[in-house]
Amino acid sequence: MRKLGAVAATGAVLALALAAWTRQPSPPAQGGGTISGKVKFTGTKPAMPKIDMTEEPKCKAKYQGVPTEETVVVNANGTLANVFVYVKSGLPGSYTAPAPAGPVTLDQDGCRYHPHVLGIQVGQGLAIKNSDGILHNIKAKAKANRPFNISQPSVMTSTKTFDKPEVMVPLECNVHGWMHAWLGVLPHPFFGVSGADGSFTLKGLPPGTYTIEAWHERYGAQTASVTVAGSETKTADFSFAAK
Amino acid sequence: MIDRVCGPYALWPAVLGILLLPAPASLLAQDTTGGRAVYVKWCAGCHGDAGAGDGPAAAYMLPRPRNFTGGLYKIRTTASGQLPTDADLERVIDDGLPGSAMPGWKGRLSDTERRQVMAYVKTFSSFFADTSQHVVPLKFSSPPGGGTGAAALKVGRQFYDSIGCRKCHGDQGRGDGPSAPTLKDDSDFPIFAADLHQNWRFRGGGSVEDIYRRLRTGLDGTPMPSFADLIDQKFLTDEELWRLAQYVRSLSPAAPPGVRDVVHAPQIAGTVPASPDDSTWARVARYWFPLVGQVIHQSRWFAPAVSGVWVQALHDGKTLALRVTWDDRTQSPDTTWLRFEQRILETVADDSAPPPLKAEPWPDQLAVQFPRRLAQGSGGMERPYFLMGATTDPVYQWRWTSRPRRAFAGLARGIERFDTLSGAPAGQATYDHGEWRLVLTRALATPDTANEVQLEAGRAIPMAFFAWDGSSGEHGSRMAVSTWYFLALDRPTPPGVFISPVLAMFVTLGLGLVVVRRAQRRGARHVS
Numbered sequence: 001m002r003k004l005g006a007v008a009a010t011g012a013v014l015a016l017a018l019a020a021w022t023r024q025p026s027p028p029a030q031g032g033g034t035i036s037g038k039v040k041f042t043g044t045k046p047a048m049p050k051i052d053m054t055e056e057p058k059c060k061a062k063y064q065g066v067p068t069e070e071t072v073v074v075n076a077n078g079t080l081a082n083v084f085v086y087v088k089s090g091l092p093g094s095y096t097a098p099a100p101a102g103p104v105t106l107d108q109d110g111c112r113y114h115p116h117v118l119g120i121q122v123g124q125g126l127a128i129k130n131s132d133g134i135l136h137n138i139k140a141k142a143k144a145n146r147p148f149n150i151s152q153p154s155v156m157t158s159t160k161t162f163d164k165p166e167v168m169v170p171l172e173c174n175v176h177g178w179m180h181a182w183l184g185v186l187p188h189p190f191f192g193v194s195g196a197d198g199s200f201t202l203k204g205l206p207p208g209t210y211t212i213e214a215w216h217e218r219y220g221a222q223t224a225s226v227t228v229a230g231s232e233t234k235t236a237d238f239s240f241a242a243k
Numbered sequence: 244m245i246d247r248v249c250g251p252y253a254l255w256p257a258v259l260g261i262l263l264l265p266a267p268a269s270l271l272a273q274d275t276t277g278g279r280a281v282y283v284k285w286c287a288g289c290h291g292d293a294g295a296g297d298g299p300a301a302a303y304m305l306p307r308p309r310n311f312t313g314g315l316y317k318i319r320t321t322a323s324g325q326l327p328t329d330a331d332l333e334r335v336i337d338d339g340l341p342g343s344a345m346p347g348w349k350g351r352l353s354d355t356e357r358r359q360v361m362a363y364v365k366t367f368s369s370f371f372a373d374t375s376q377h378v379v380p381l382k383f384s385s386p387p388g389g390g391t392g393a394a395a396l397k398v399g400r401q402f403y404d405s406i407g408c409r410k411c412h413g414d415q416g417r418g419d420g421p422s423a424p425t426l427k428d429d430s431d432f433p434i435f436a437a438d439l440h441q442n443w444r445f446r447g448g449g450s451v452e453d454i455y456r457r458l459r460t461g462l463d464g465t466p467m468p469s470f471a472d473l474i475d476q477k478f479l480t481d482e483e484l485w486r487l488a489q490y491v492r493s494l495s496p497a498a499p500p501g502v503r504d505v506v507h508a509p510q511i512a513g514t515v516p517a518s519p520d521d522s523t524w525a526r527v528a529r530y531w532f533p534l535v536g537q538v539i540h541q542s543r544w545f546a547p548a549v550s551g552v553w554v555q556a557l558h559d560g561k562t563l564a565l566r567v568t569w570d571d572r573t574q575s576p577d578t579t580w581l582r583f584e585q586r587i588l589e590t591v592a593d594d595s596a597p598p599p600l601k602a603e604p605w606p607d608q609l610a611v612q613f614p615r616r617l618a619q620g621s622g623g624m625e626r627p628y629f630l631m632g633a634t635t636d637p638v639y640q641w642r643w644t645s646r647p648r649r650a651f652a653g654l655a656r657g658i659e660r661f662d663t664l665s666g667a668p669a670g671q672a673t674y675d676h677g678e679w680r681l682v683l684t685r686a687l688a689t690p691d692t693a694n695e696v697q698l699e700a701g702r703a704i705p706m707a708f709f710a711w712d713g714s715s716g717e718h719g720s721r722m723a724v725s726t727w728y729f730l731a732l733d734r735p736t737p738p739g740v741f742i743s744p745v746l747a748m749f750v751t752l753g754l755g756l757v758v759v760r761r762a763q764r765r766g767a768r769h770v771s
Contacts (some may be wrong), residue, residue, distance in 0.1 A: 055421045135407025137468035140324075141429055146370070147315065151462050151468040153406040156476050163375065174466030174708035175410045177425030 005009070005031035014134060017207060028040030032204040033228030036150050037235050039214060041080040043242025046072050051111070051178045058110035058134055059176075069178055070116045079198020083115040083216045084168065084184045086191035087202065088223065097188045102157055106171070106181060108136050113171065113181035116215070119191040125132040130158045131184075141170045145184050145185065167215060182217055214238040275576045278363025281356045286364075289344065294367030296430075302592035304344050306547040307432055314368030317431065317462040318447040320380040323469035328380050332361045342444030342550075379579075381459060381471075386451055388490035389481050399490025402483055406470060409516075410490075411436035416494045417677025419572040421615050424583040429464040430689030433586040436466075438570050438677070439491050443499035444550065454486035472493055500531030500551075505703065505729040508563060515557045515564035519673050519680035524566055524680070527555045527704050532708055532721035539630055540658055542595030545722035548712035552609075563698050565730075567609060567708070574647055574674040575713030576604030584716045593721075605713030607645040608722075609681060612707040613696040613730075615639045615654070626705045629727050631655040641668045641694050645713070648672065649764055650683055654694055658720045687732070699731040 048068035053060035068073070073081040103125030107114045109132060120126055128138050130152040138158070139149040144166040150158055162169070162185040173179035184191055192200035194214075209227040219240040226236050285294070286432040291297040309316070318335055319327040339347035348357055367370040389395050403409065403416075411426065413419035416439035430433045442449030447457050449765025461469030473479050474762050479487075507528065516523045532554060534686030536547040548571065555566040573580050584602035593599060614627055615637065632638035637654040639662070653663040668685040687698040698704060708725040711717040 041616075133408055137466065139466070143313065145324075146376070147322040147429070147463065147679075149463065149466070149468040150323055150472050151406065151470050154478060155471070156478070158476075159473055174426060175407065175422045177392065177422065178425075 012169070022082060029061040031231050033231060034201060034203050034237050035205065035210070035212060035226050035228060036199065036201040037085075037237040038198045039080045039083045039085070040171075040198065040237065040239040041074050041078055041199070042239060042243070045074040046242060048072065049178075053111055056132075056134055056176070059132060062110035065209050067110065067112065070149040071180075072114065073116075074200050075196055075199060078232075080219075081194055081198065082115075083200070083214050083238070083240070084119060084182065084191065085194065085200045085202065085212060085214045085238070086119065086167065086184060086186055087188060087205070088167075088211045088213040090208050091188060091206070092208075095188060095206075097121065100189075103127040103131055106183075107131055108138075108179070110183055111136075111173075111176050111179060113179060115181070115193065117168075117182045117193045118184070119193065120162065121164065121189060122185060122187045123161055125159045125161055126183070127157050127159050130155055131142065135175055136165060136173045137175055139172050139174060140183070141172065142166055143169075145169065161208055167213075169216075179210055180217075182213070192194065210219055212236050214240075220242065227238070249300065255718075274361075275363045275366055277356070278359035278361070281352060281360040282363050284489065285348070285352070286360065294364065296740060300344075303545040305587065305591050306343050306434065307430065308344070308388065310430060311364050311367035313372035313464075315431075317464060318457075319460050319463070320383075321378060321460060322381060322454060322471065323461045323588070324463060326376055326378045328378055329361065330380075333357065336361055338448075340446045340521070341448070342441075342446060344694070345354045348649065370459040381456075382479055383452070383456060383459065384485070384490070385608070386455065386485050390485070390731065391493065391550075393728055394488050396490050396493055398483060398494075399486040399488070399552040402479055403490055406473065406479070408487075411466065412439055413572075413677050415574060416440060416491070417570050417678035419677035423480055423702075424574060424580045426466050427586075432590050433583055434465055435572070439494045440570060440574075440718055441550065442492065442495035443677045447494060449492070449511075450500070451485075451488050451492040454491050455485055458484055458488060459507070461755070462563045468476075474660070500553075502533060503530055505731050506554050506556050508558050508565075508730060508732045509562060510700070512736045513559060514561045515562050515616070515684060516683055517564065517569070517669060517684050518671055519566055519682045521682075523557070524555055527557055527566075529553045529555045529568075530591075532725050532728060534710055534725050535659075537720055537722050538726045540720055541687075542593055542598075542720050544593075544717065544721035546591045546715070547710075548715035548717060549710035551725045552708050552710060554708075556730060558687060558698070558700070560687075560700075562684055563683055563732065564688055565611065566680065566682045567611070569609070569678045569680060569710060570677055571607055571679055572677055572714050573607075573712065573714035575607045577605065580714040584714050588716050600714065602716060603717065603718075605677065605718045606647075607711075607713050608718075609643045609679070610709040611683065612655070612709065613639045614705050615694050615696060616701065616702060617702055619695065624703075624705075628657075628728055629707055630724065631658050631709075633657055634660070635663075639664075639694060641670075643670050643681055645672070645674075645679075652685075652695065664691065665696055666695055696734060698730075700734045702731070704730040704732070706730045 034228060050066045075081055099121045104120045105127045107129045131137055133146050133155045135153045137151045140147050144164045145162045155192045165187045166185045169183040171181040173185055188203060190202045192202055194200045205228050207229045211223050212226055213221050215221045222238050224236045228234050228235050250450050264280045278507045280449045287297045287298055294311035301308050311552045314326055316327045319331045337347055340346045370376055387688045409420050411420045416739050418438045423436045438696045447453050459471045461467050475479055529552055533551040534549055536544045549569050552567050557564045569702040580604045588599055588602060609678045627636045627638045632655050634656045637656040640655050651663055651667045653661050656662050666689055668683040670683050672681040689695045705727045710723045
C-alpha cells in the first residue's frame with residue numbers, strides 16, 4: 001500500500017514535470033495578454049523633507065528651488081507615482097525569459113537617482129551612471145543577491161548584474177544620505193512602474209491567472225488576482241491611502 | 244509492534260537521501276557538532292543563538308556584533324559583495340577585530356576549535372552552501388617603494404581628495420567629514436567613519452598592506468565602498484592606490500602607542516606655554532593613556548567615543564602646564580550631529596532609569612584627577628577610589644567644558660557629586676579638524692593646601708583622566724575613564740652635579756702630585 005502510494009506520487013510528479021516541460025511557452029514578444037491600470041492615492045499628500053545640498057554646489061545648481069526627497073510622489077491627477085507593479089506569481093514554473101541584451105540605466109544626476117524606482121531582469125545589466133562628476137558611492141543592499149558597494153568619484157558608468165529575483169533591492173549613496181532608489185529584479189519581463197499619470201502596463205502575458213503586486217516604498221504592497229486569455233486587456237487598479 | 248513494522252522502513256528515506264542527494268563532499272564531510280558547542284559557549288552571548296548578531300550583550304555594543312545570517316563580512320580578501328574565504332574568517336577569529344569588542348581567540352581556543360567554529364558560523368548563511376558563489380581571493384600587488392617619502396605622500400593626498408575620502412573621513416582624516424553624521428550600516432545602526440589617526444583600531448589591521456586591501460575590497464555592510472573599479476576604469480593606477488594607502492598610513496604613529504605609567508614634566512627656563520599651539524610643545528614627549536567606558540556605576544556606558552588622550556607636561560618651577568589632546572569628531576554641541584546622537588541613544592542600551600530618549604546638545608568635557616594631598620613620608624601609595632573618589636574620600640579634579648568654554652576645579656565625591664572650589668586652573672583650547680588641544684596651567688603651590696594638590700617636584704603625583712563627547716550623548720556617568728597614572732615634575736639638576744666630578748679630579752691630581760713630589764725628594768736625599 002505504502003509502496004504503491006510512493007510510486008503513484010513519483011509518477012504524478014514526473015507527469016507534471018513532463019507536462020510543464022512540453023507546455024513551455026516561449027515568451028510571446030508580441031500578442032499575449034495585457035494588464036494595465038492606475039495607482040490612485042487617497043488622503044493628504046505628505047510633505048517631503050527638503051534636501052540640503054549646500055555641501056554639493058554642483059548638484060544644488062541643478063535645481064531652481066529647494067529639491068525634496070521622493071519617498072512619496074503624488075501626481076497632479078491624484079495618482080501615486082513610483083509604484084512597482086509586477087507579476088508576483090502565476091507564470092508556469094518552467095517559464096523562462098532570456099535577459100535583454102541592453103542594460104537598464106540608473107543615472108545619478110543632481111544628487112538624486114533617475115529613475116527612483118526601476119525594474120530589471122535577472123542577468124540583465126544595470127548601468128549605473130554618474131552624471132554629477134562628484135563622488136557617489138552606490139550600495140546595493142541586496143539580500144537574496146550578493147550586495148555590492150562601489151565608488152564613482154567622477155563621470156563614469158559601472159555595470160552590475162543580479163543572479164536571483166529580488167523585490168526590492170534598496171540602492172543608496174552614503175555620501176549623500178538622502179539618495180535612495182529601489183530596484184526590482186525579476187525572472188520575467190512583466191513589470192512596470194507607475195509614472196507621472198499613475199498608470200502602468202504589463203504586456204505580452206501568456207494566458208493564465210496572475211497575482212499582481214503593487215509595491216510602494218512607504219505604503220507597502222497590495223495584490224490583485226487577474227486572469228488573462230488570448231490577447232485581451234484587463235484592468236487592475238490599485239489604491240494607496242495616506243498613513 | 245509499530246516499531247517492528249516501521250523500523251526497517253524508517254531507515255529507507257535516510258539511505259535514499261544519502262544515495263540520491265548530490266550533496267557537496269565538503270558539506271558531507273563537515274560535522275558541525277564540535278563547532279556548535281564552541282559557538283554556544285563562547286560566541287552566542289554576543290552573536291546570538293541563531294547567529295543574527297543579537298545575543299544578550301549585543302545591545303550594549305557599538306559596533307554591534309556581526310549578524311552572520313546575511314553572509315556579509317567587512318574584512319575580506321574578496322571583491323565587494325563576495326563571500327569571504329575561509330582564511331579571511333580564520334584571521335578574524337584568530338586575531339579579533341581591533342577597535343571592537345571582538346577579541347582574538349588564538350590563545351583561548353585550540354586550532355581545531357577555531358576551525359570548527361569557523362565552519363559552524365558559515366552554516367548561518369545559505370550563501371556559503373550556494374555552489375554558484377565564487378569565492379576568489381583578489382590578487383594583491385606589493386607596495387611600491389618610497390612610501391614614506393614626501394613625493395609619495397603628496398600623490399596619496401591628491402587622491403585622498405579626488406576620490407572623496409574627505410567626505411566621510413574629514414579633511415585631516417579624523418572621521419569628521421560632512422557626510423559622517425549621516426552614516427548608517429546595513430542594519431541601520433549608526434556607524435562612525437574611521438579615525439585614520441588611530442590605525443591600531445582599524446578592524447582589518449593598520450599596516451599599509453591592510454589599508455590597501457580595504458580600499459580594494461571595501462568594507463561590506465558599511466558605507467565604505469570598494470575602489471577597485473577605479474583601476475579598471477583608469478581613474479587611477481594600482482600604484483596610485485598604494486600611494487593613497489601610504490598616505491593614510493602616514494596619519495598614524497609609526498608604532499601603536501604604548502602605555503607608560505609616568506608623565507615626566509621637564510622643567511624649562513622662562514615661563515610655561517599657556518597656548519596649546521605654542522611651538523614648545525613639539526619638543527615635549529607625549530604619553531598615551533587609553534580610556535574605556537564607565538561600566539561600574541549606573542548608568543553604565545559601553546560605547547565611549549574617546550578612546551584615549553595624549554598628555555604632555557612642563558613646569559617652570561612655579562607653574563605646571565598640562566597639554567591634553569584627543570580626537571573627537573565633533574565640536575560639541577553641534578546641531579548637525581543631533582540626529583546621529585539620537586540614533587546612538589536608540590542603538591546602545593542604557594541602564595539608567597528612565598533611559599534618555601531625546602538627544603541633547605551636550606558639550607565636550609575633559610577632567611584631570613589628582614588626590615587632594617600627596618601621601619606624606621614613606622606611607623606608600625594609597626590613592627582615593629579612581630572613579631572620582633568617594634563621599635568620605637574625595638578627589639581633586641580639573642574640569643574643562645567646550646560650552647561654556649571654561650576650566651574650573653573642584654572636589655568630586657563619587658560620580659554624582661562635584662563641589663566647585665574657588666581656585667581654578669587656566670584653560671586654553673583649540674578645536675582643529677577633529678582634534679581637541681587643551682592646555683591647563685596652575686601654580687605648583689596654592690594656598691588651599693587642604694583641598695588642592697600641591698605639585699611638588701620629585702614626587703609621583705597620581706593622575707587620572709575622564710572624557711566626554713557630547714555629540715555621542717555623553718555626560719554624567721556616560722563617559723570614558725582611565726585608571727590612575729602618575730605625573731612627575733622633574734627637578735632641575737643642581738649645579739653641584741656638574742662641579743663635583745671636576746673638583747674631585749683636581750683634588751686627586753693635587754694629592755697625586757704631592758705624593759710624587761715627596762717620593763722624589765726622599766729619593767734625592769738618598770742619592771746625595
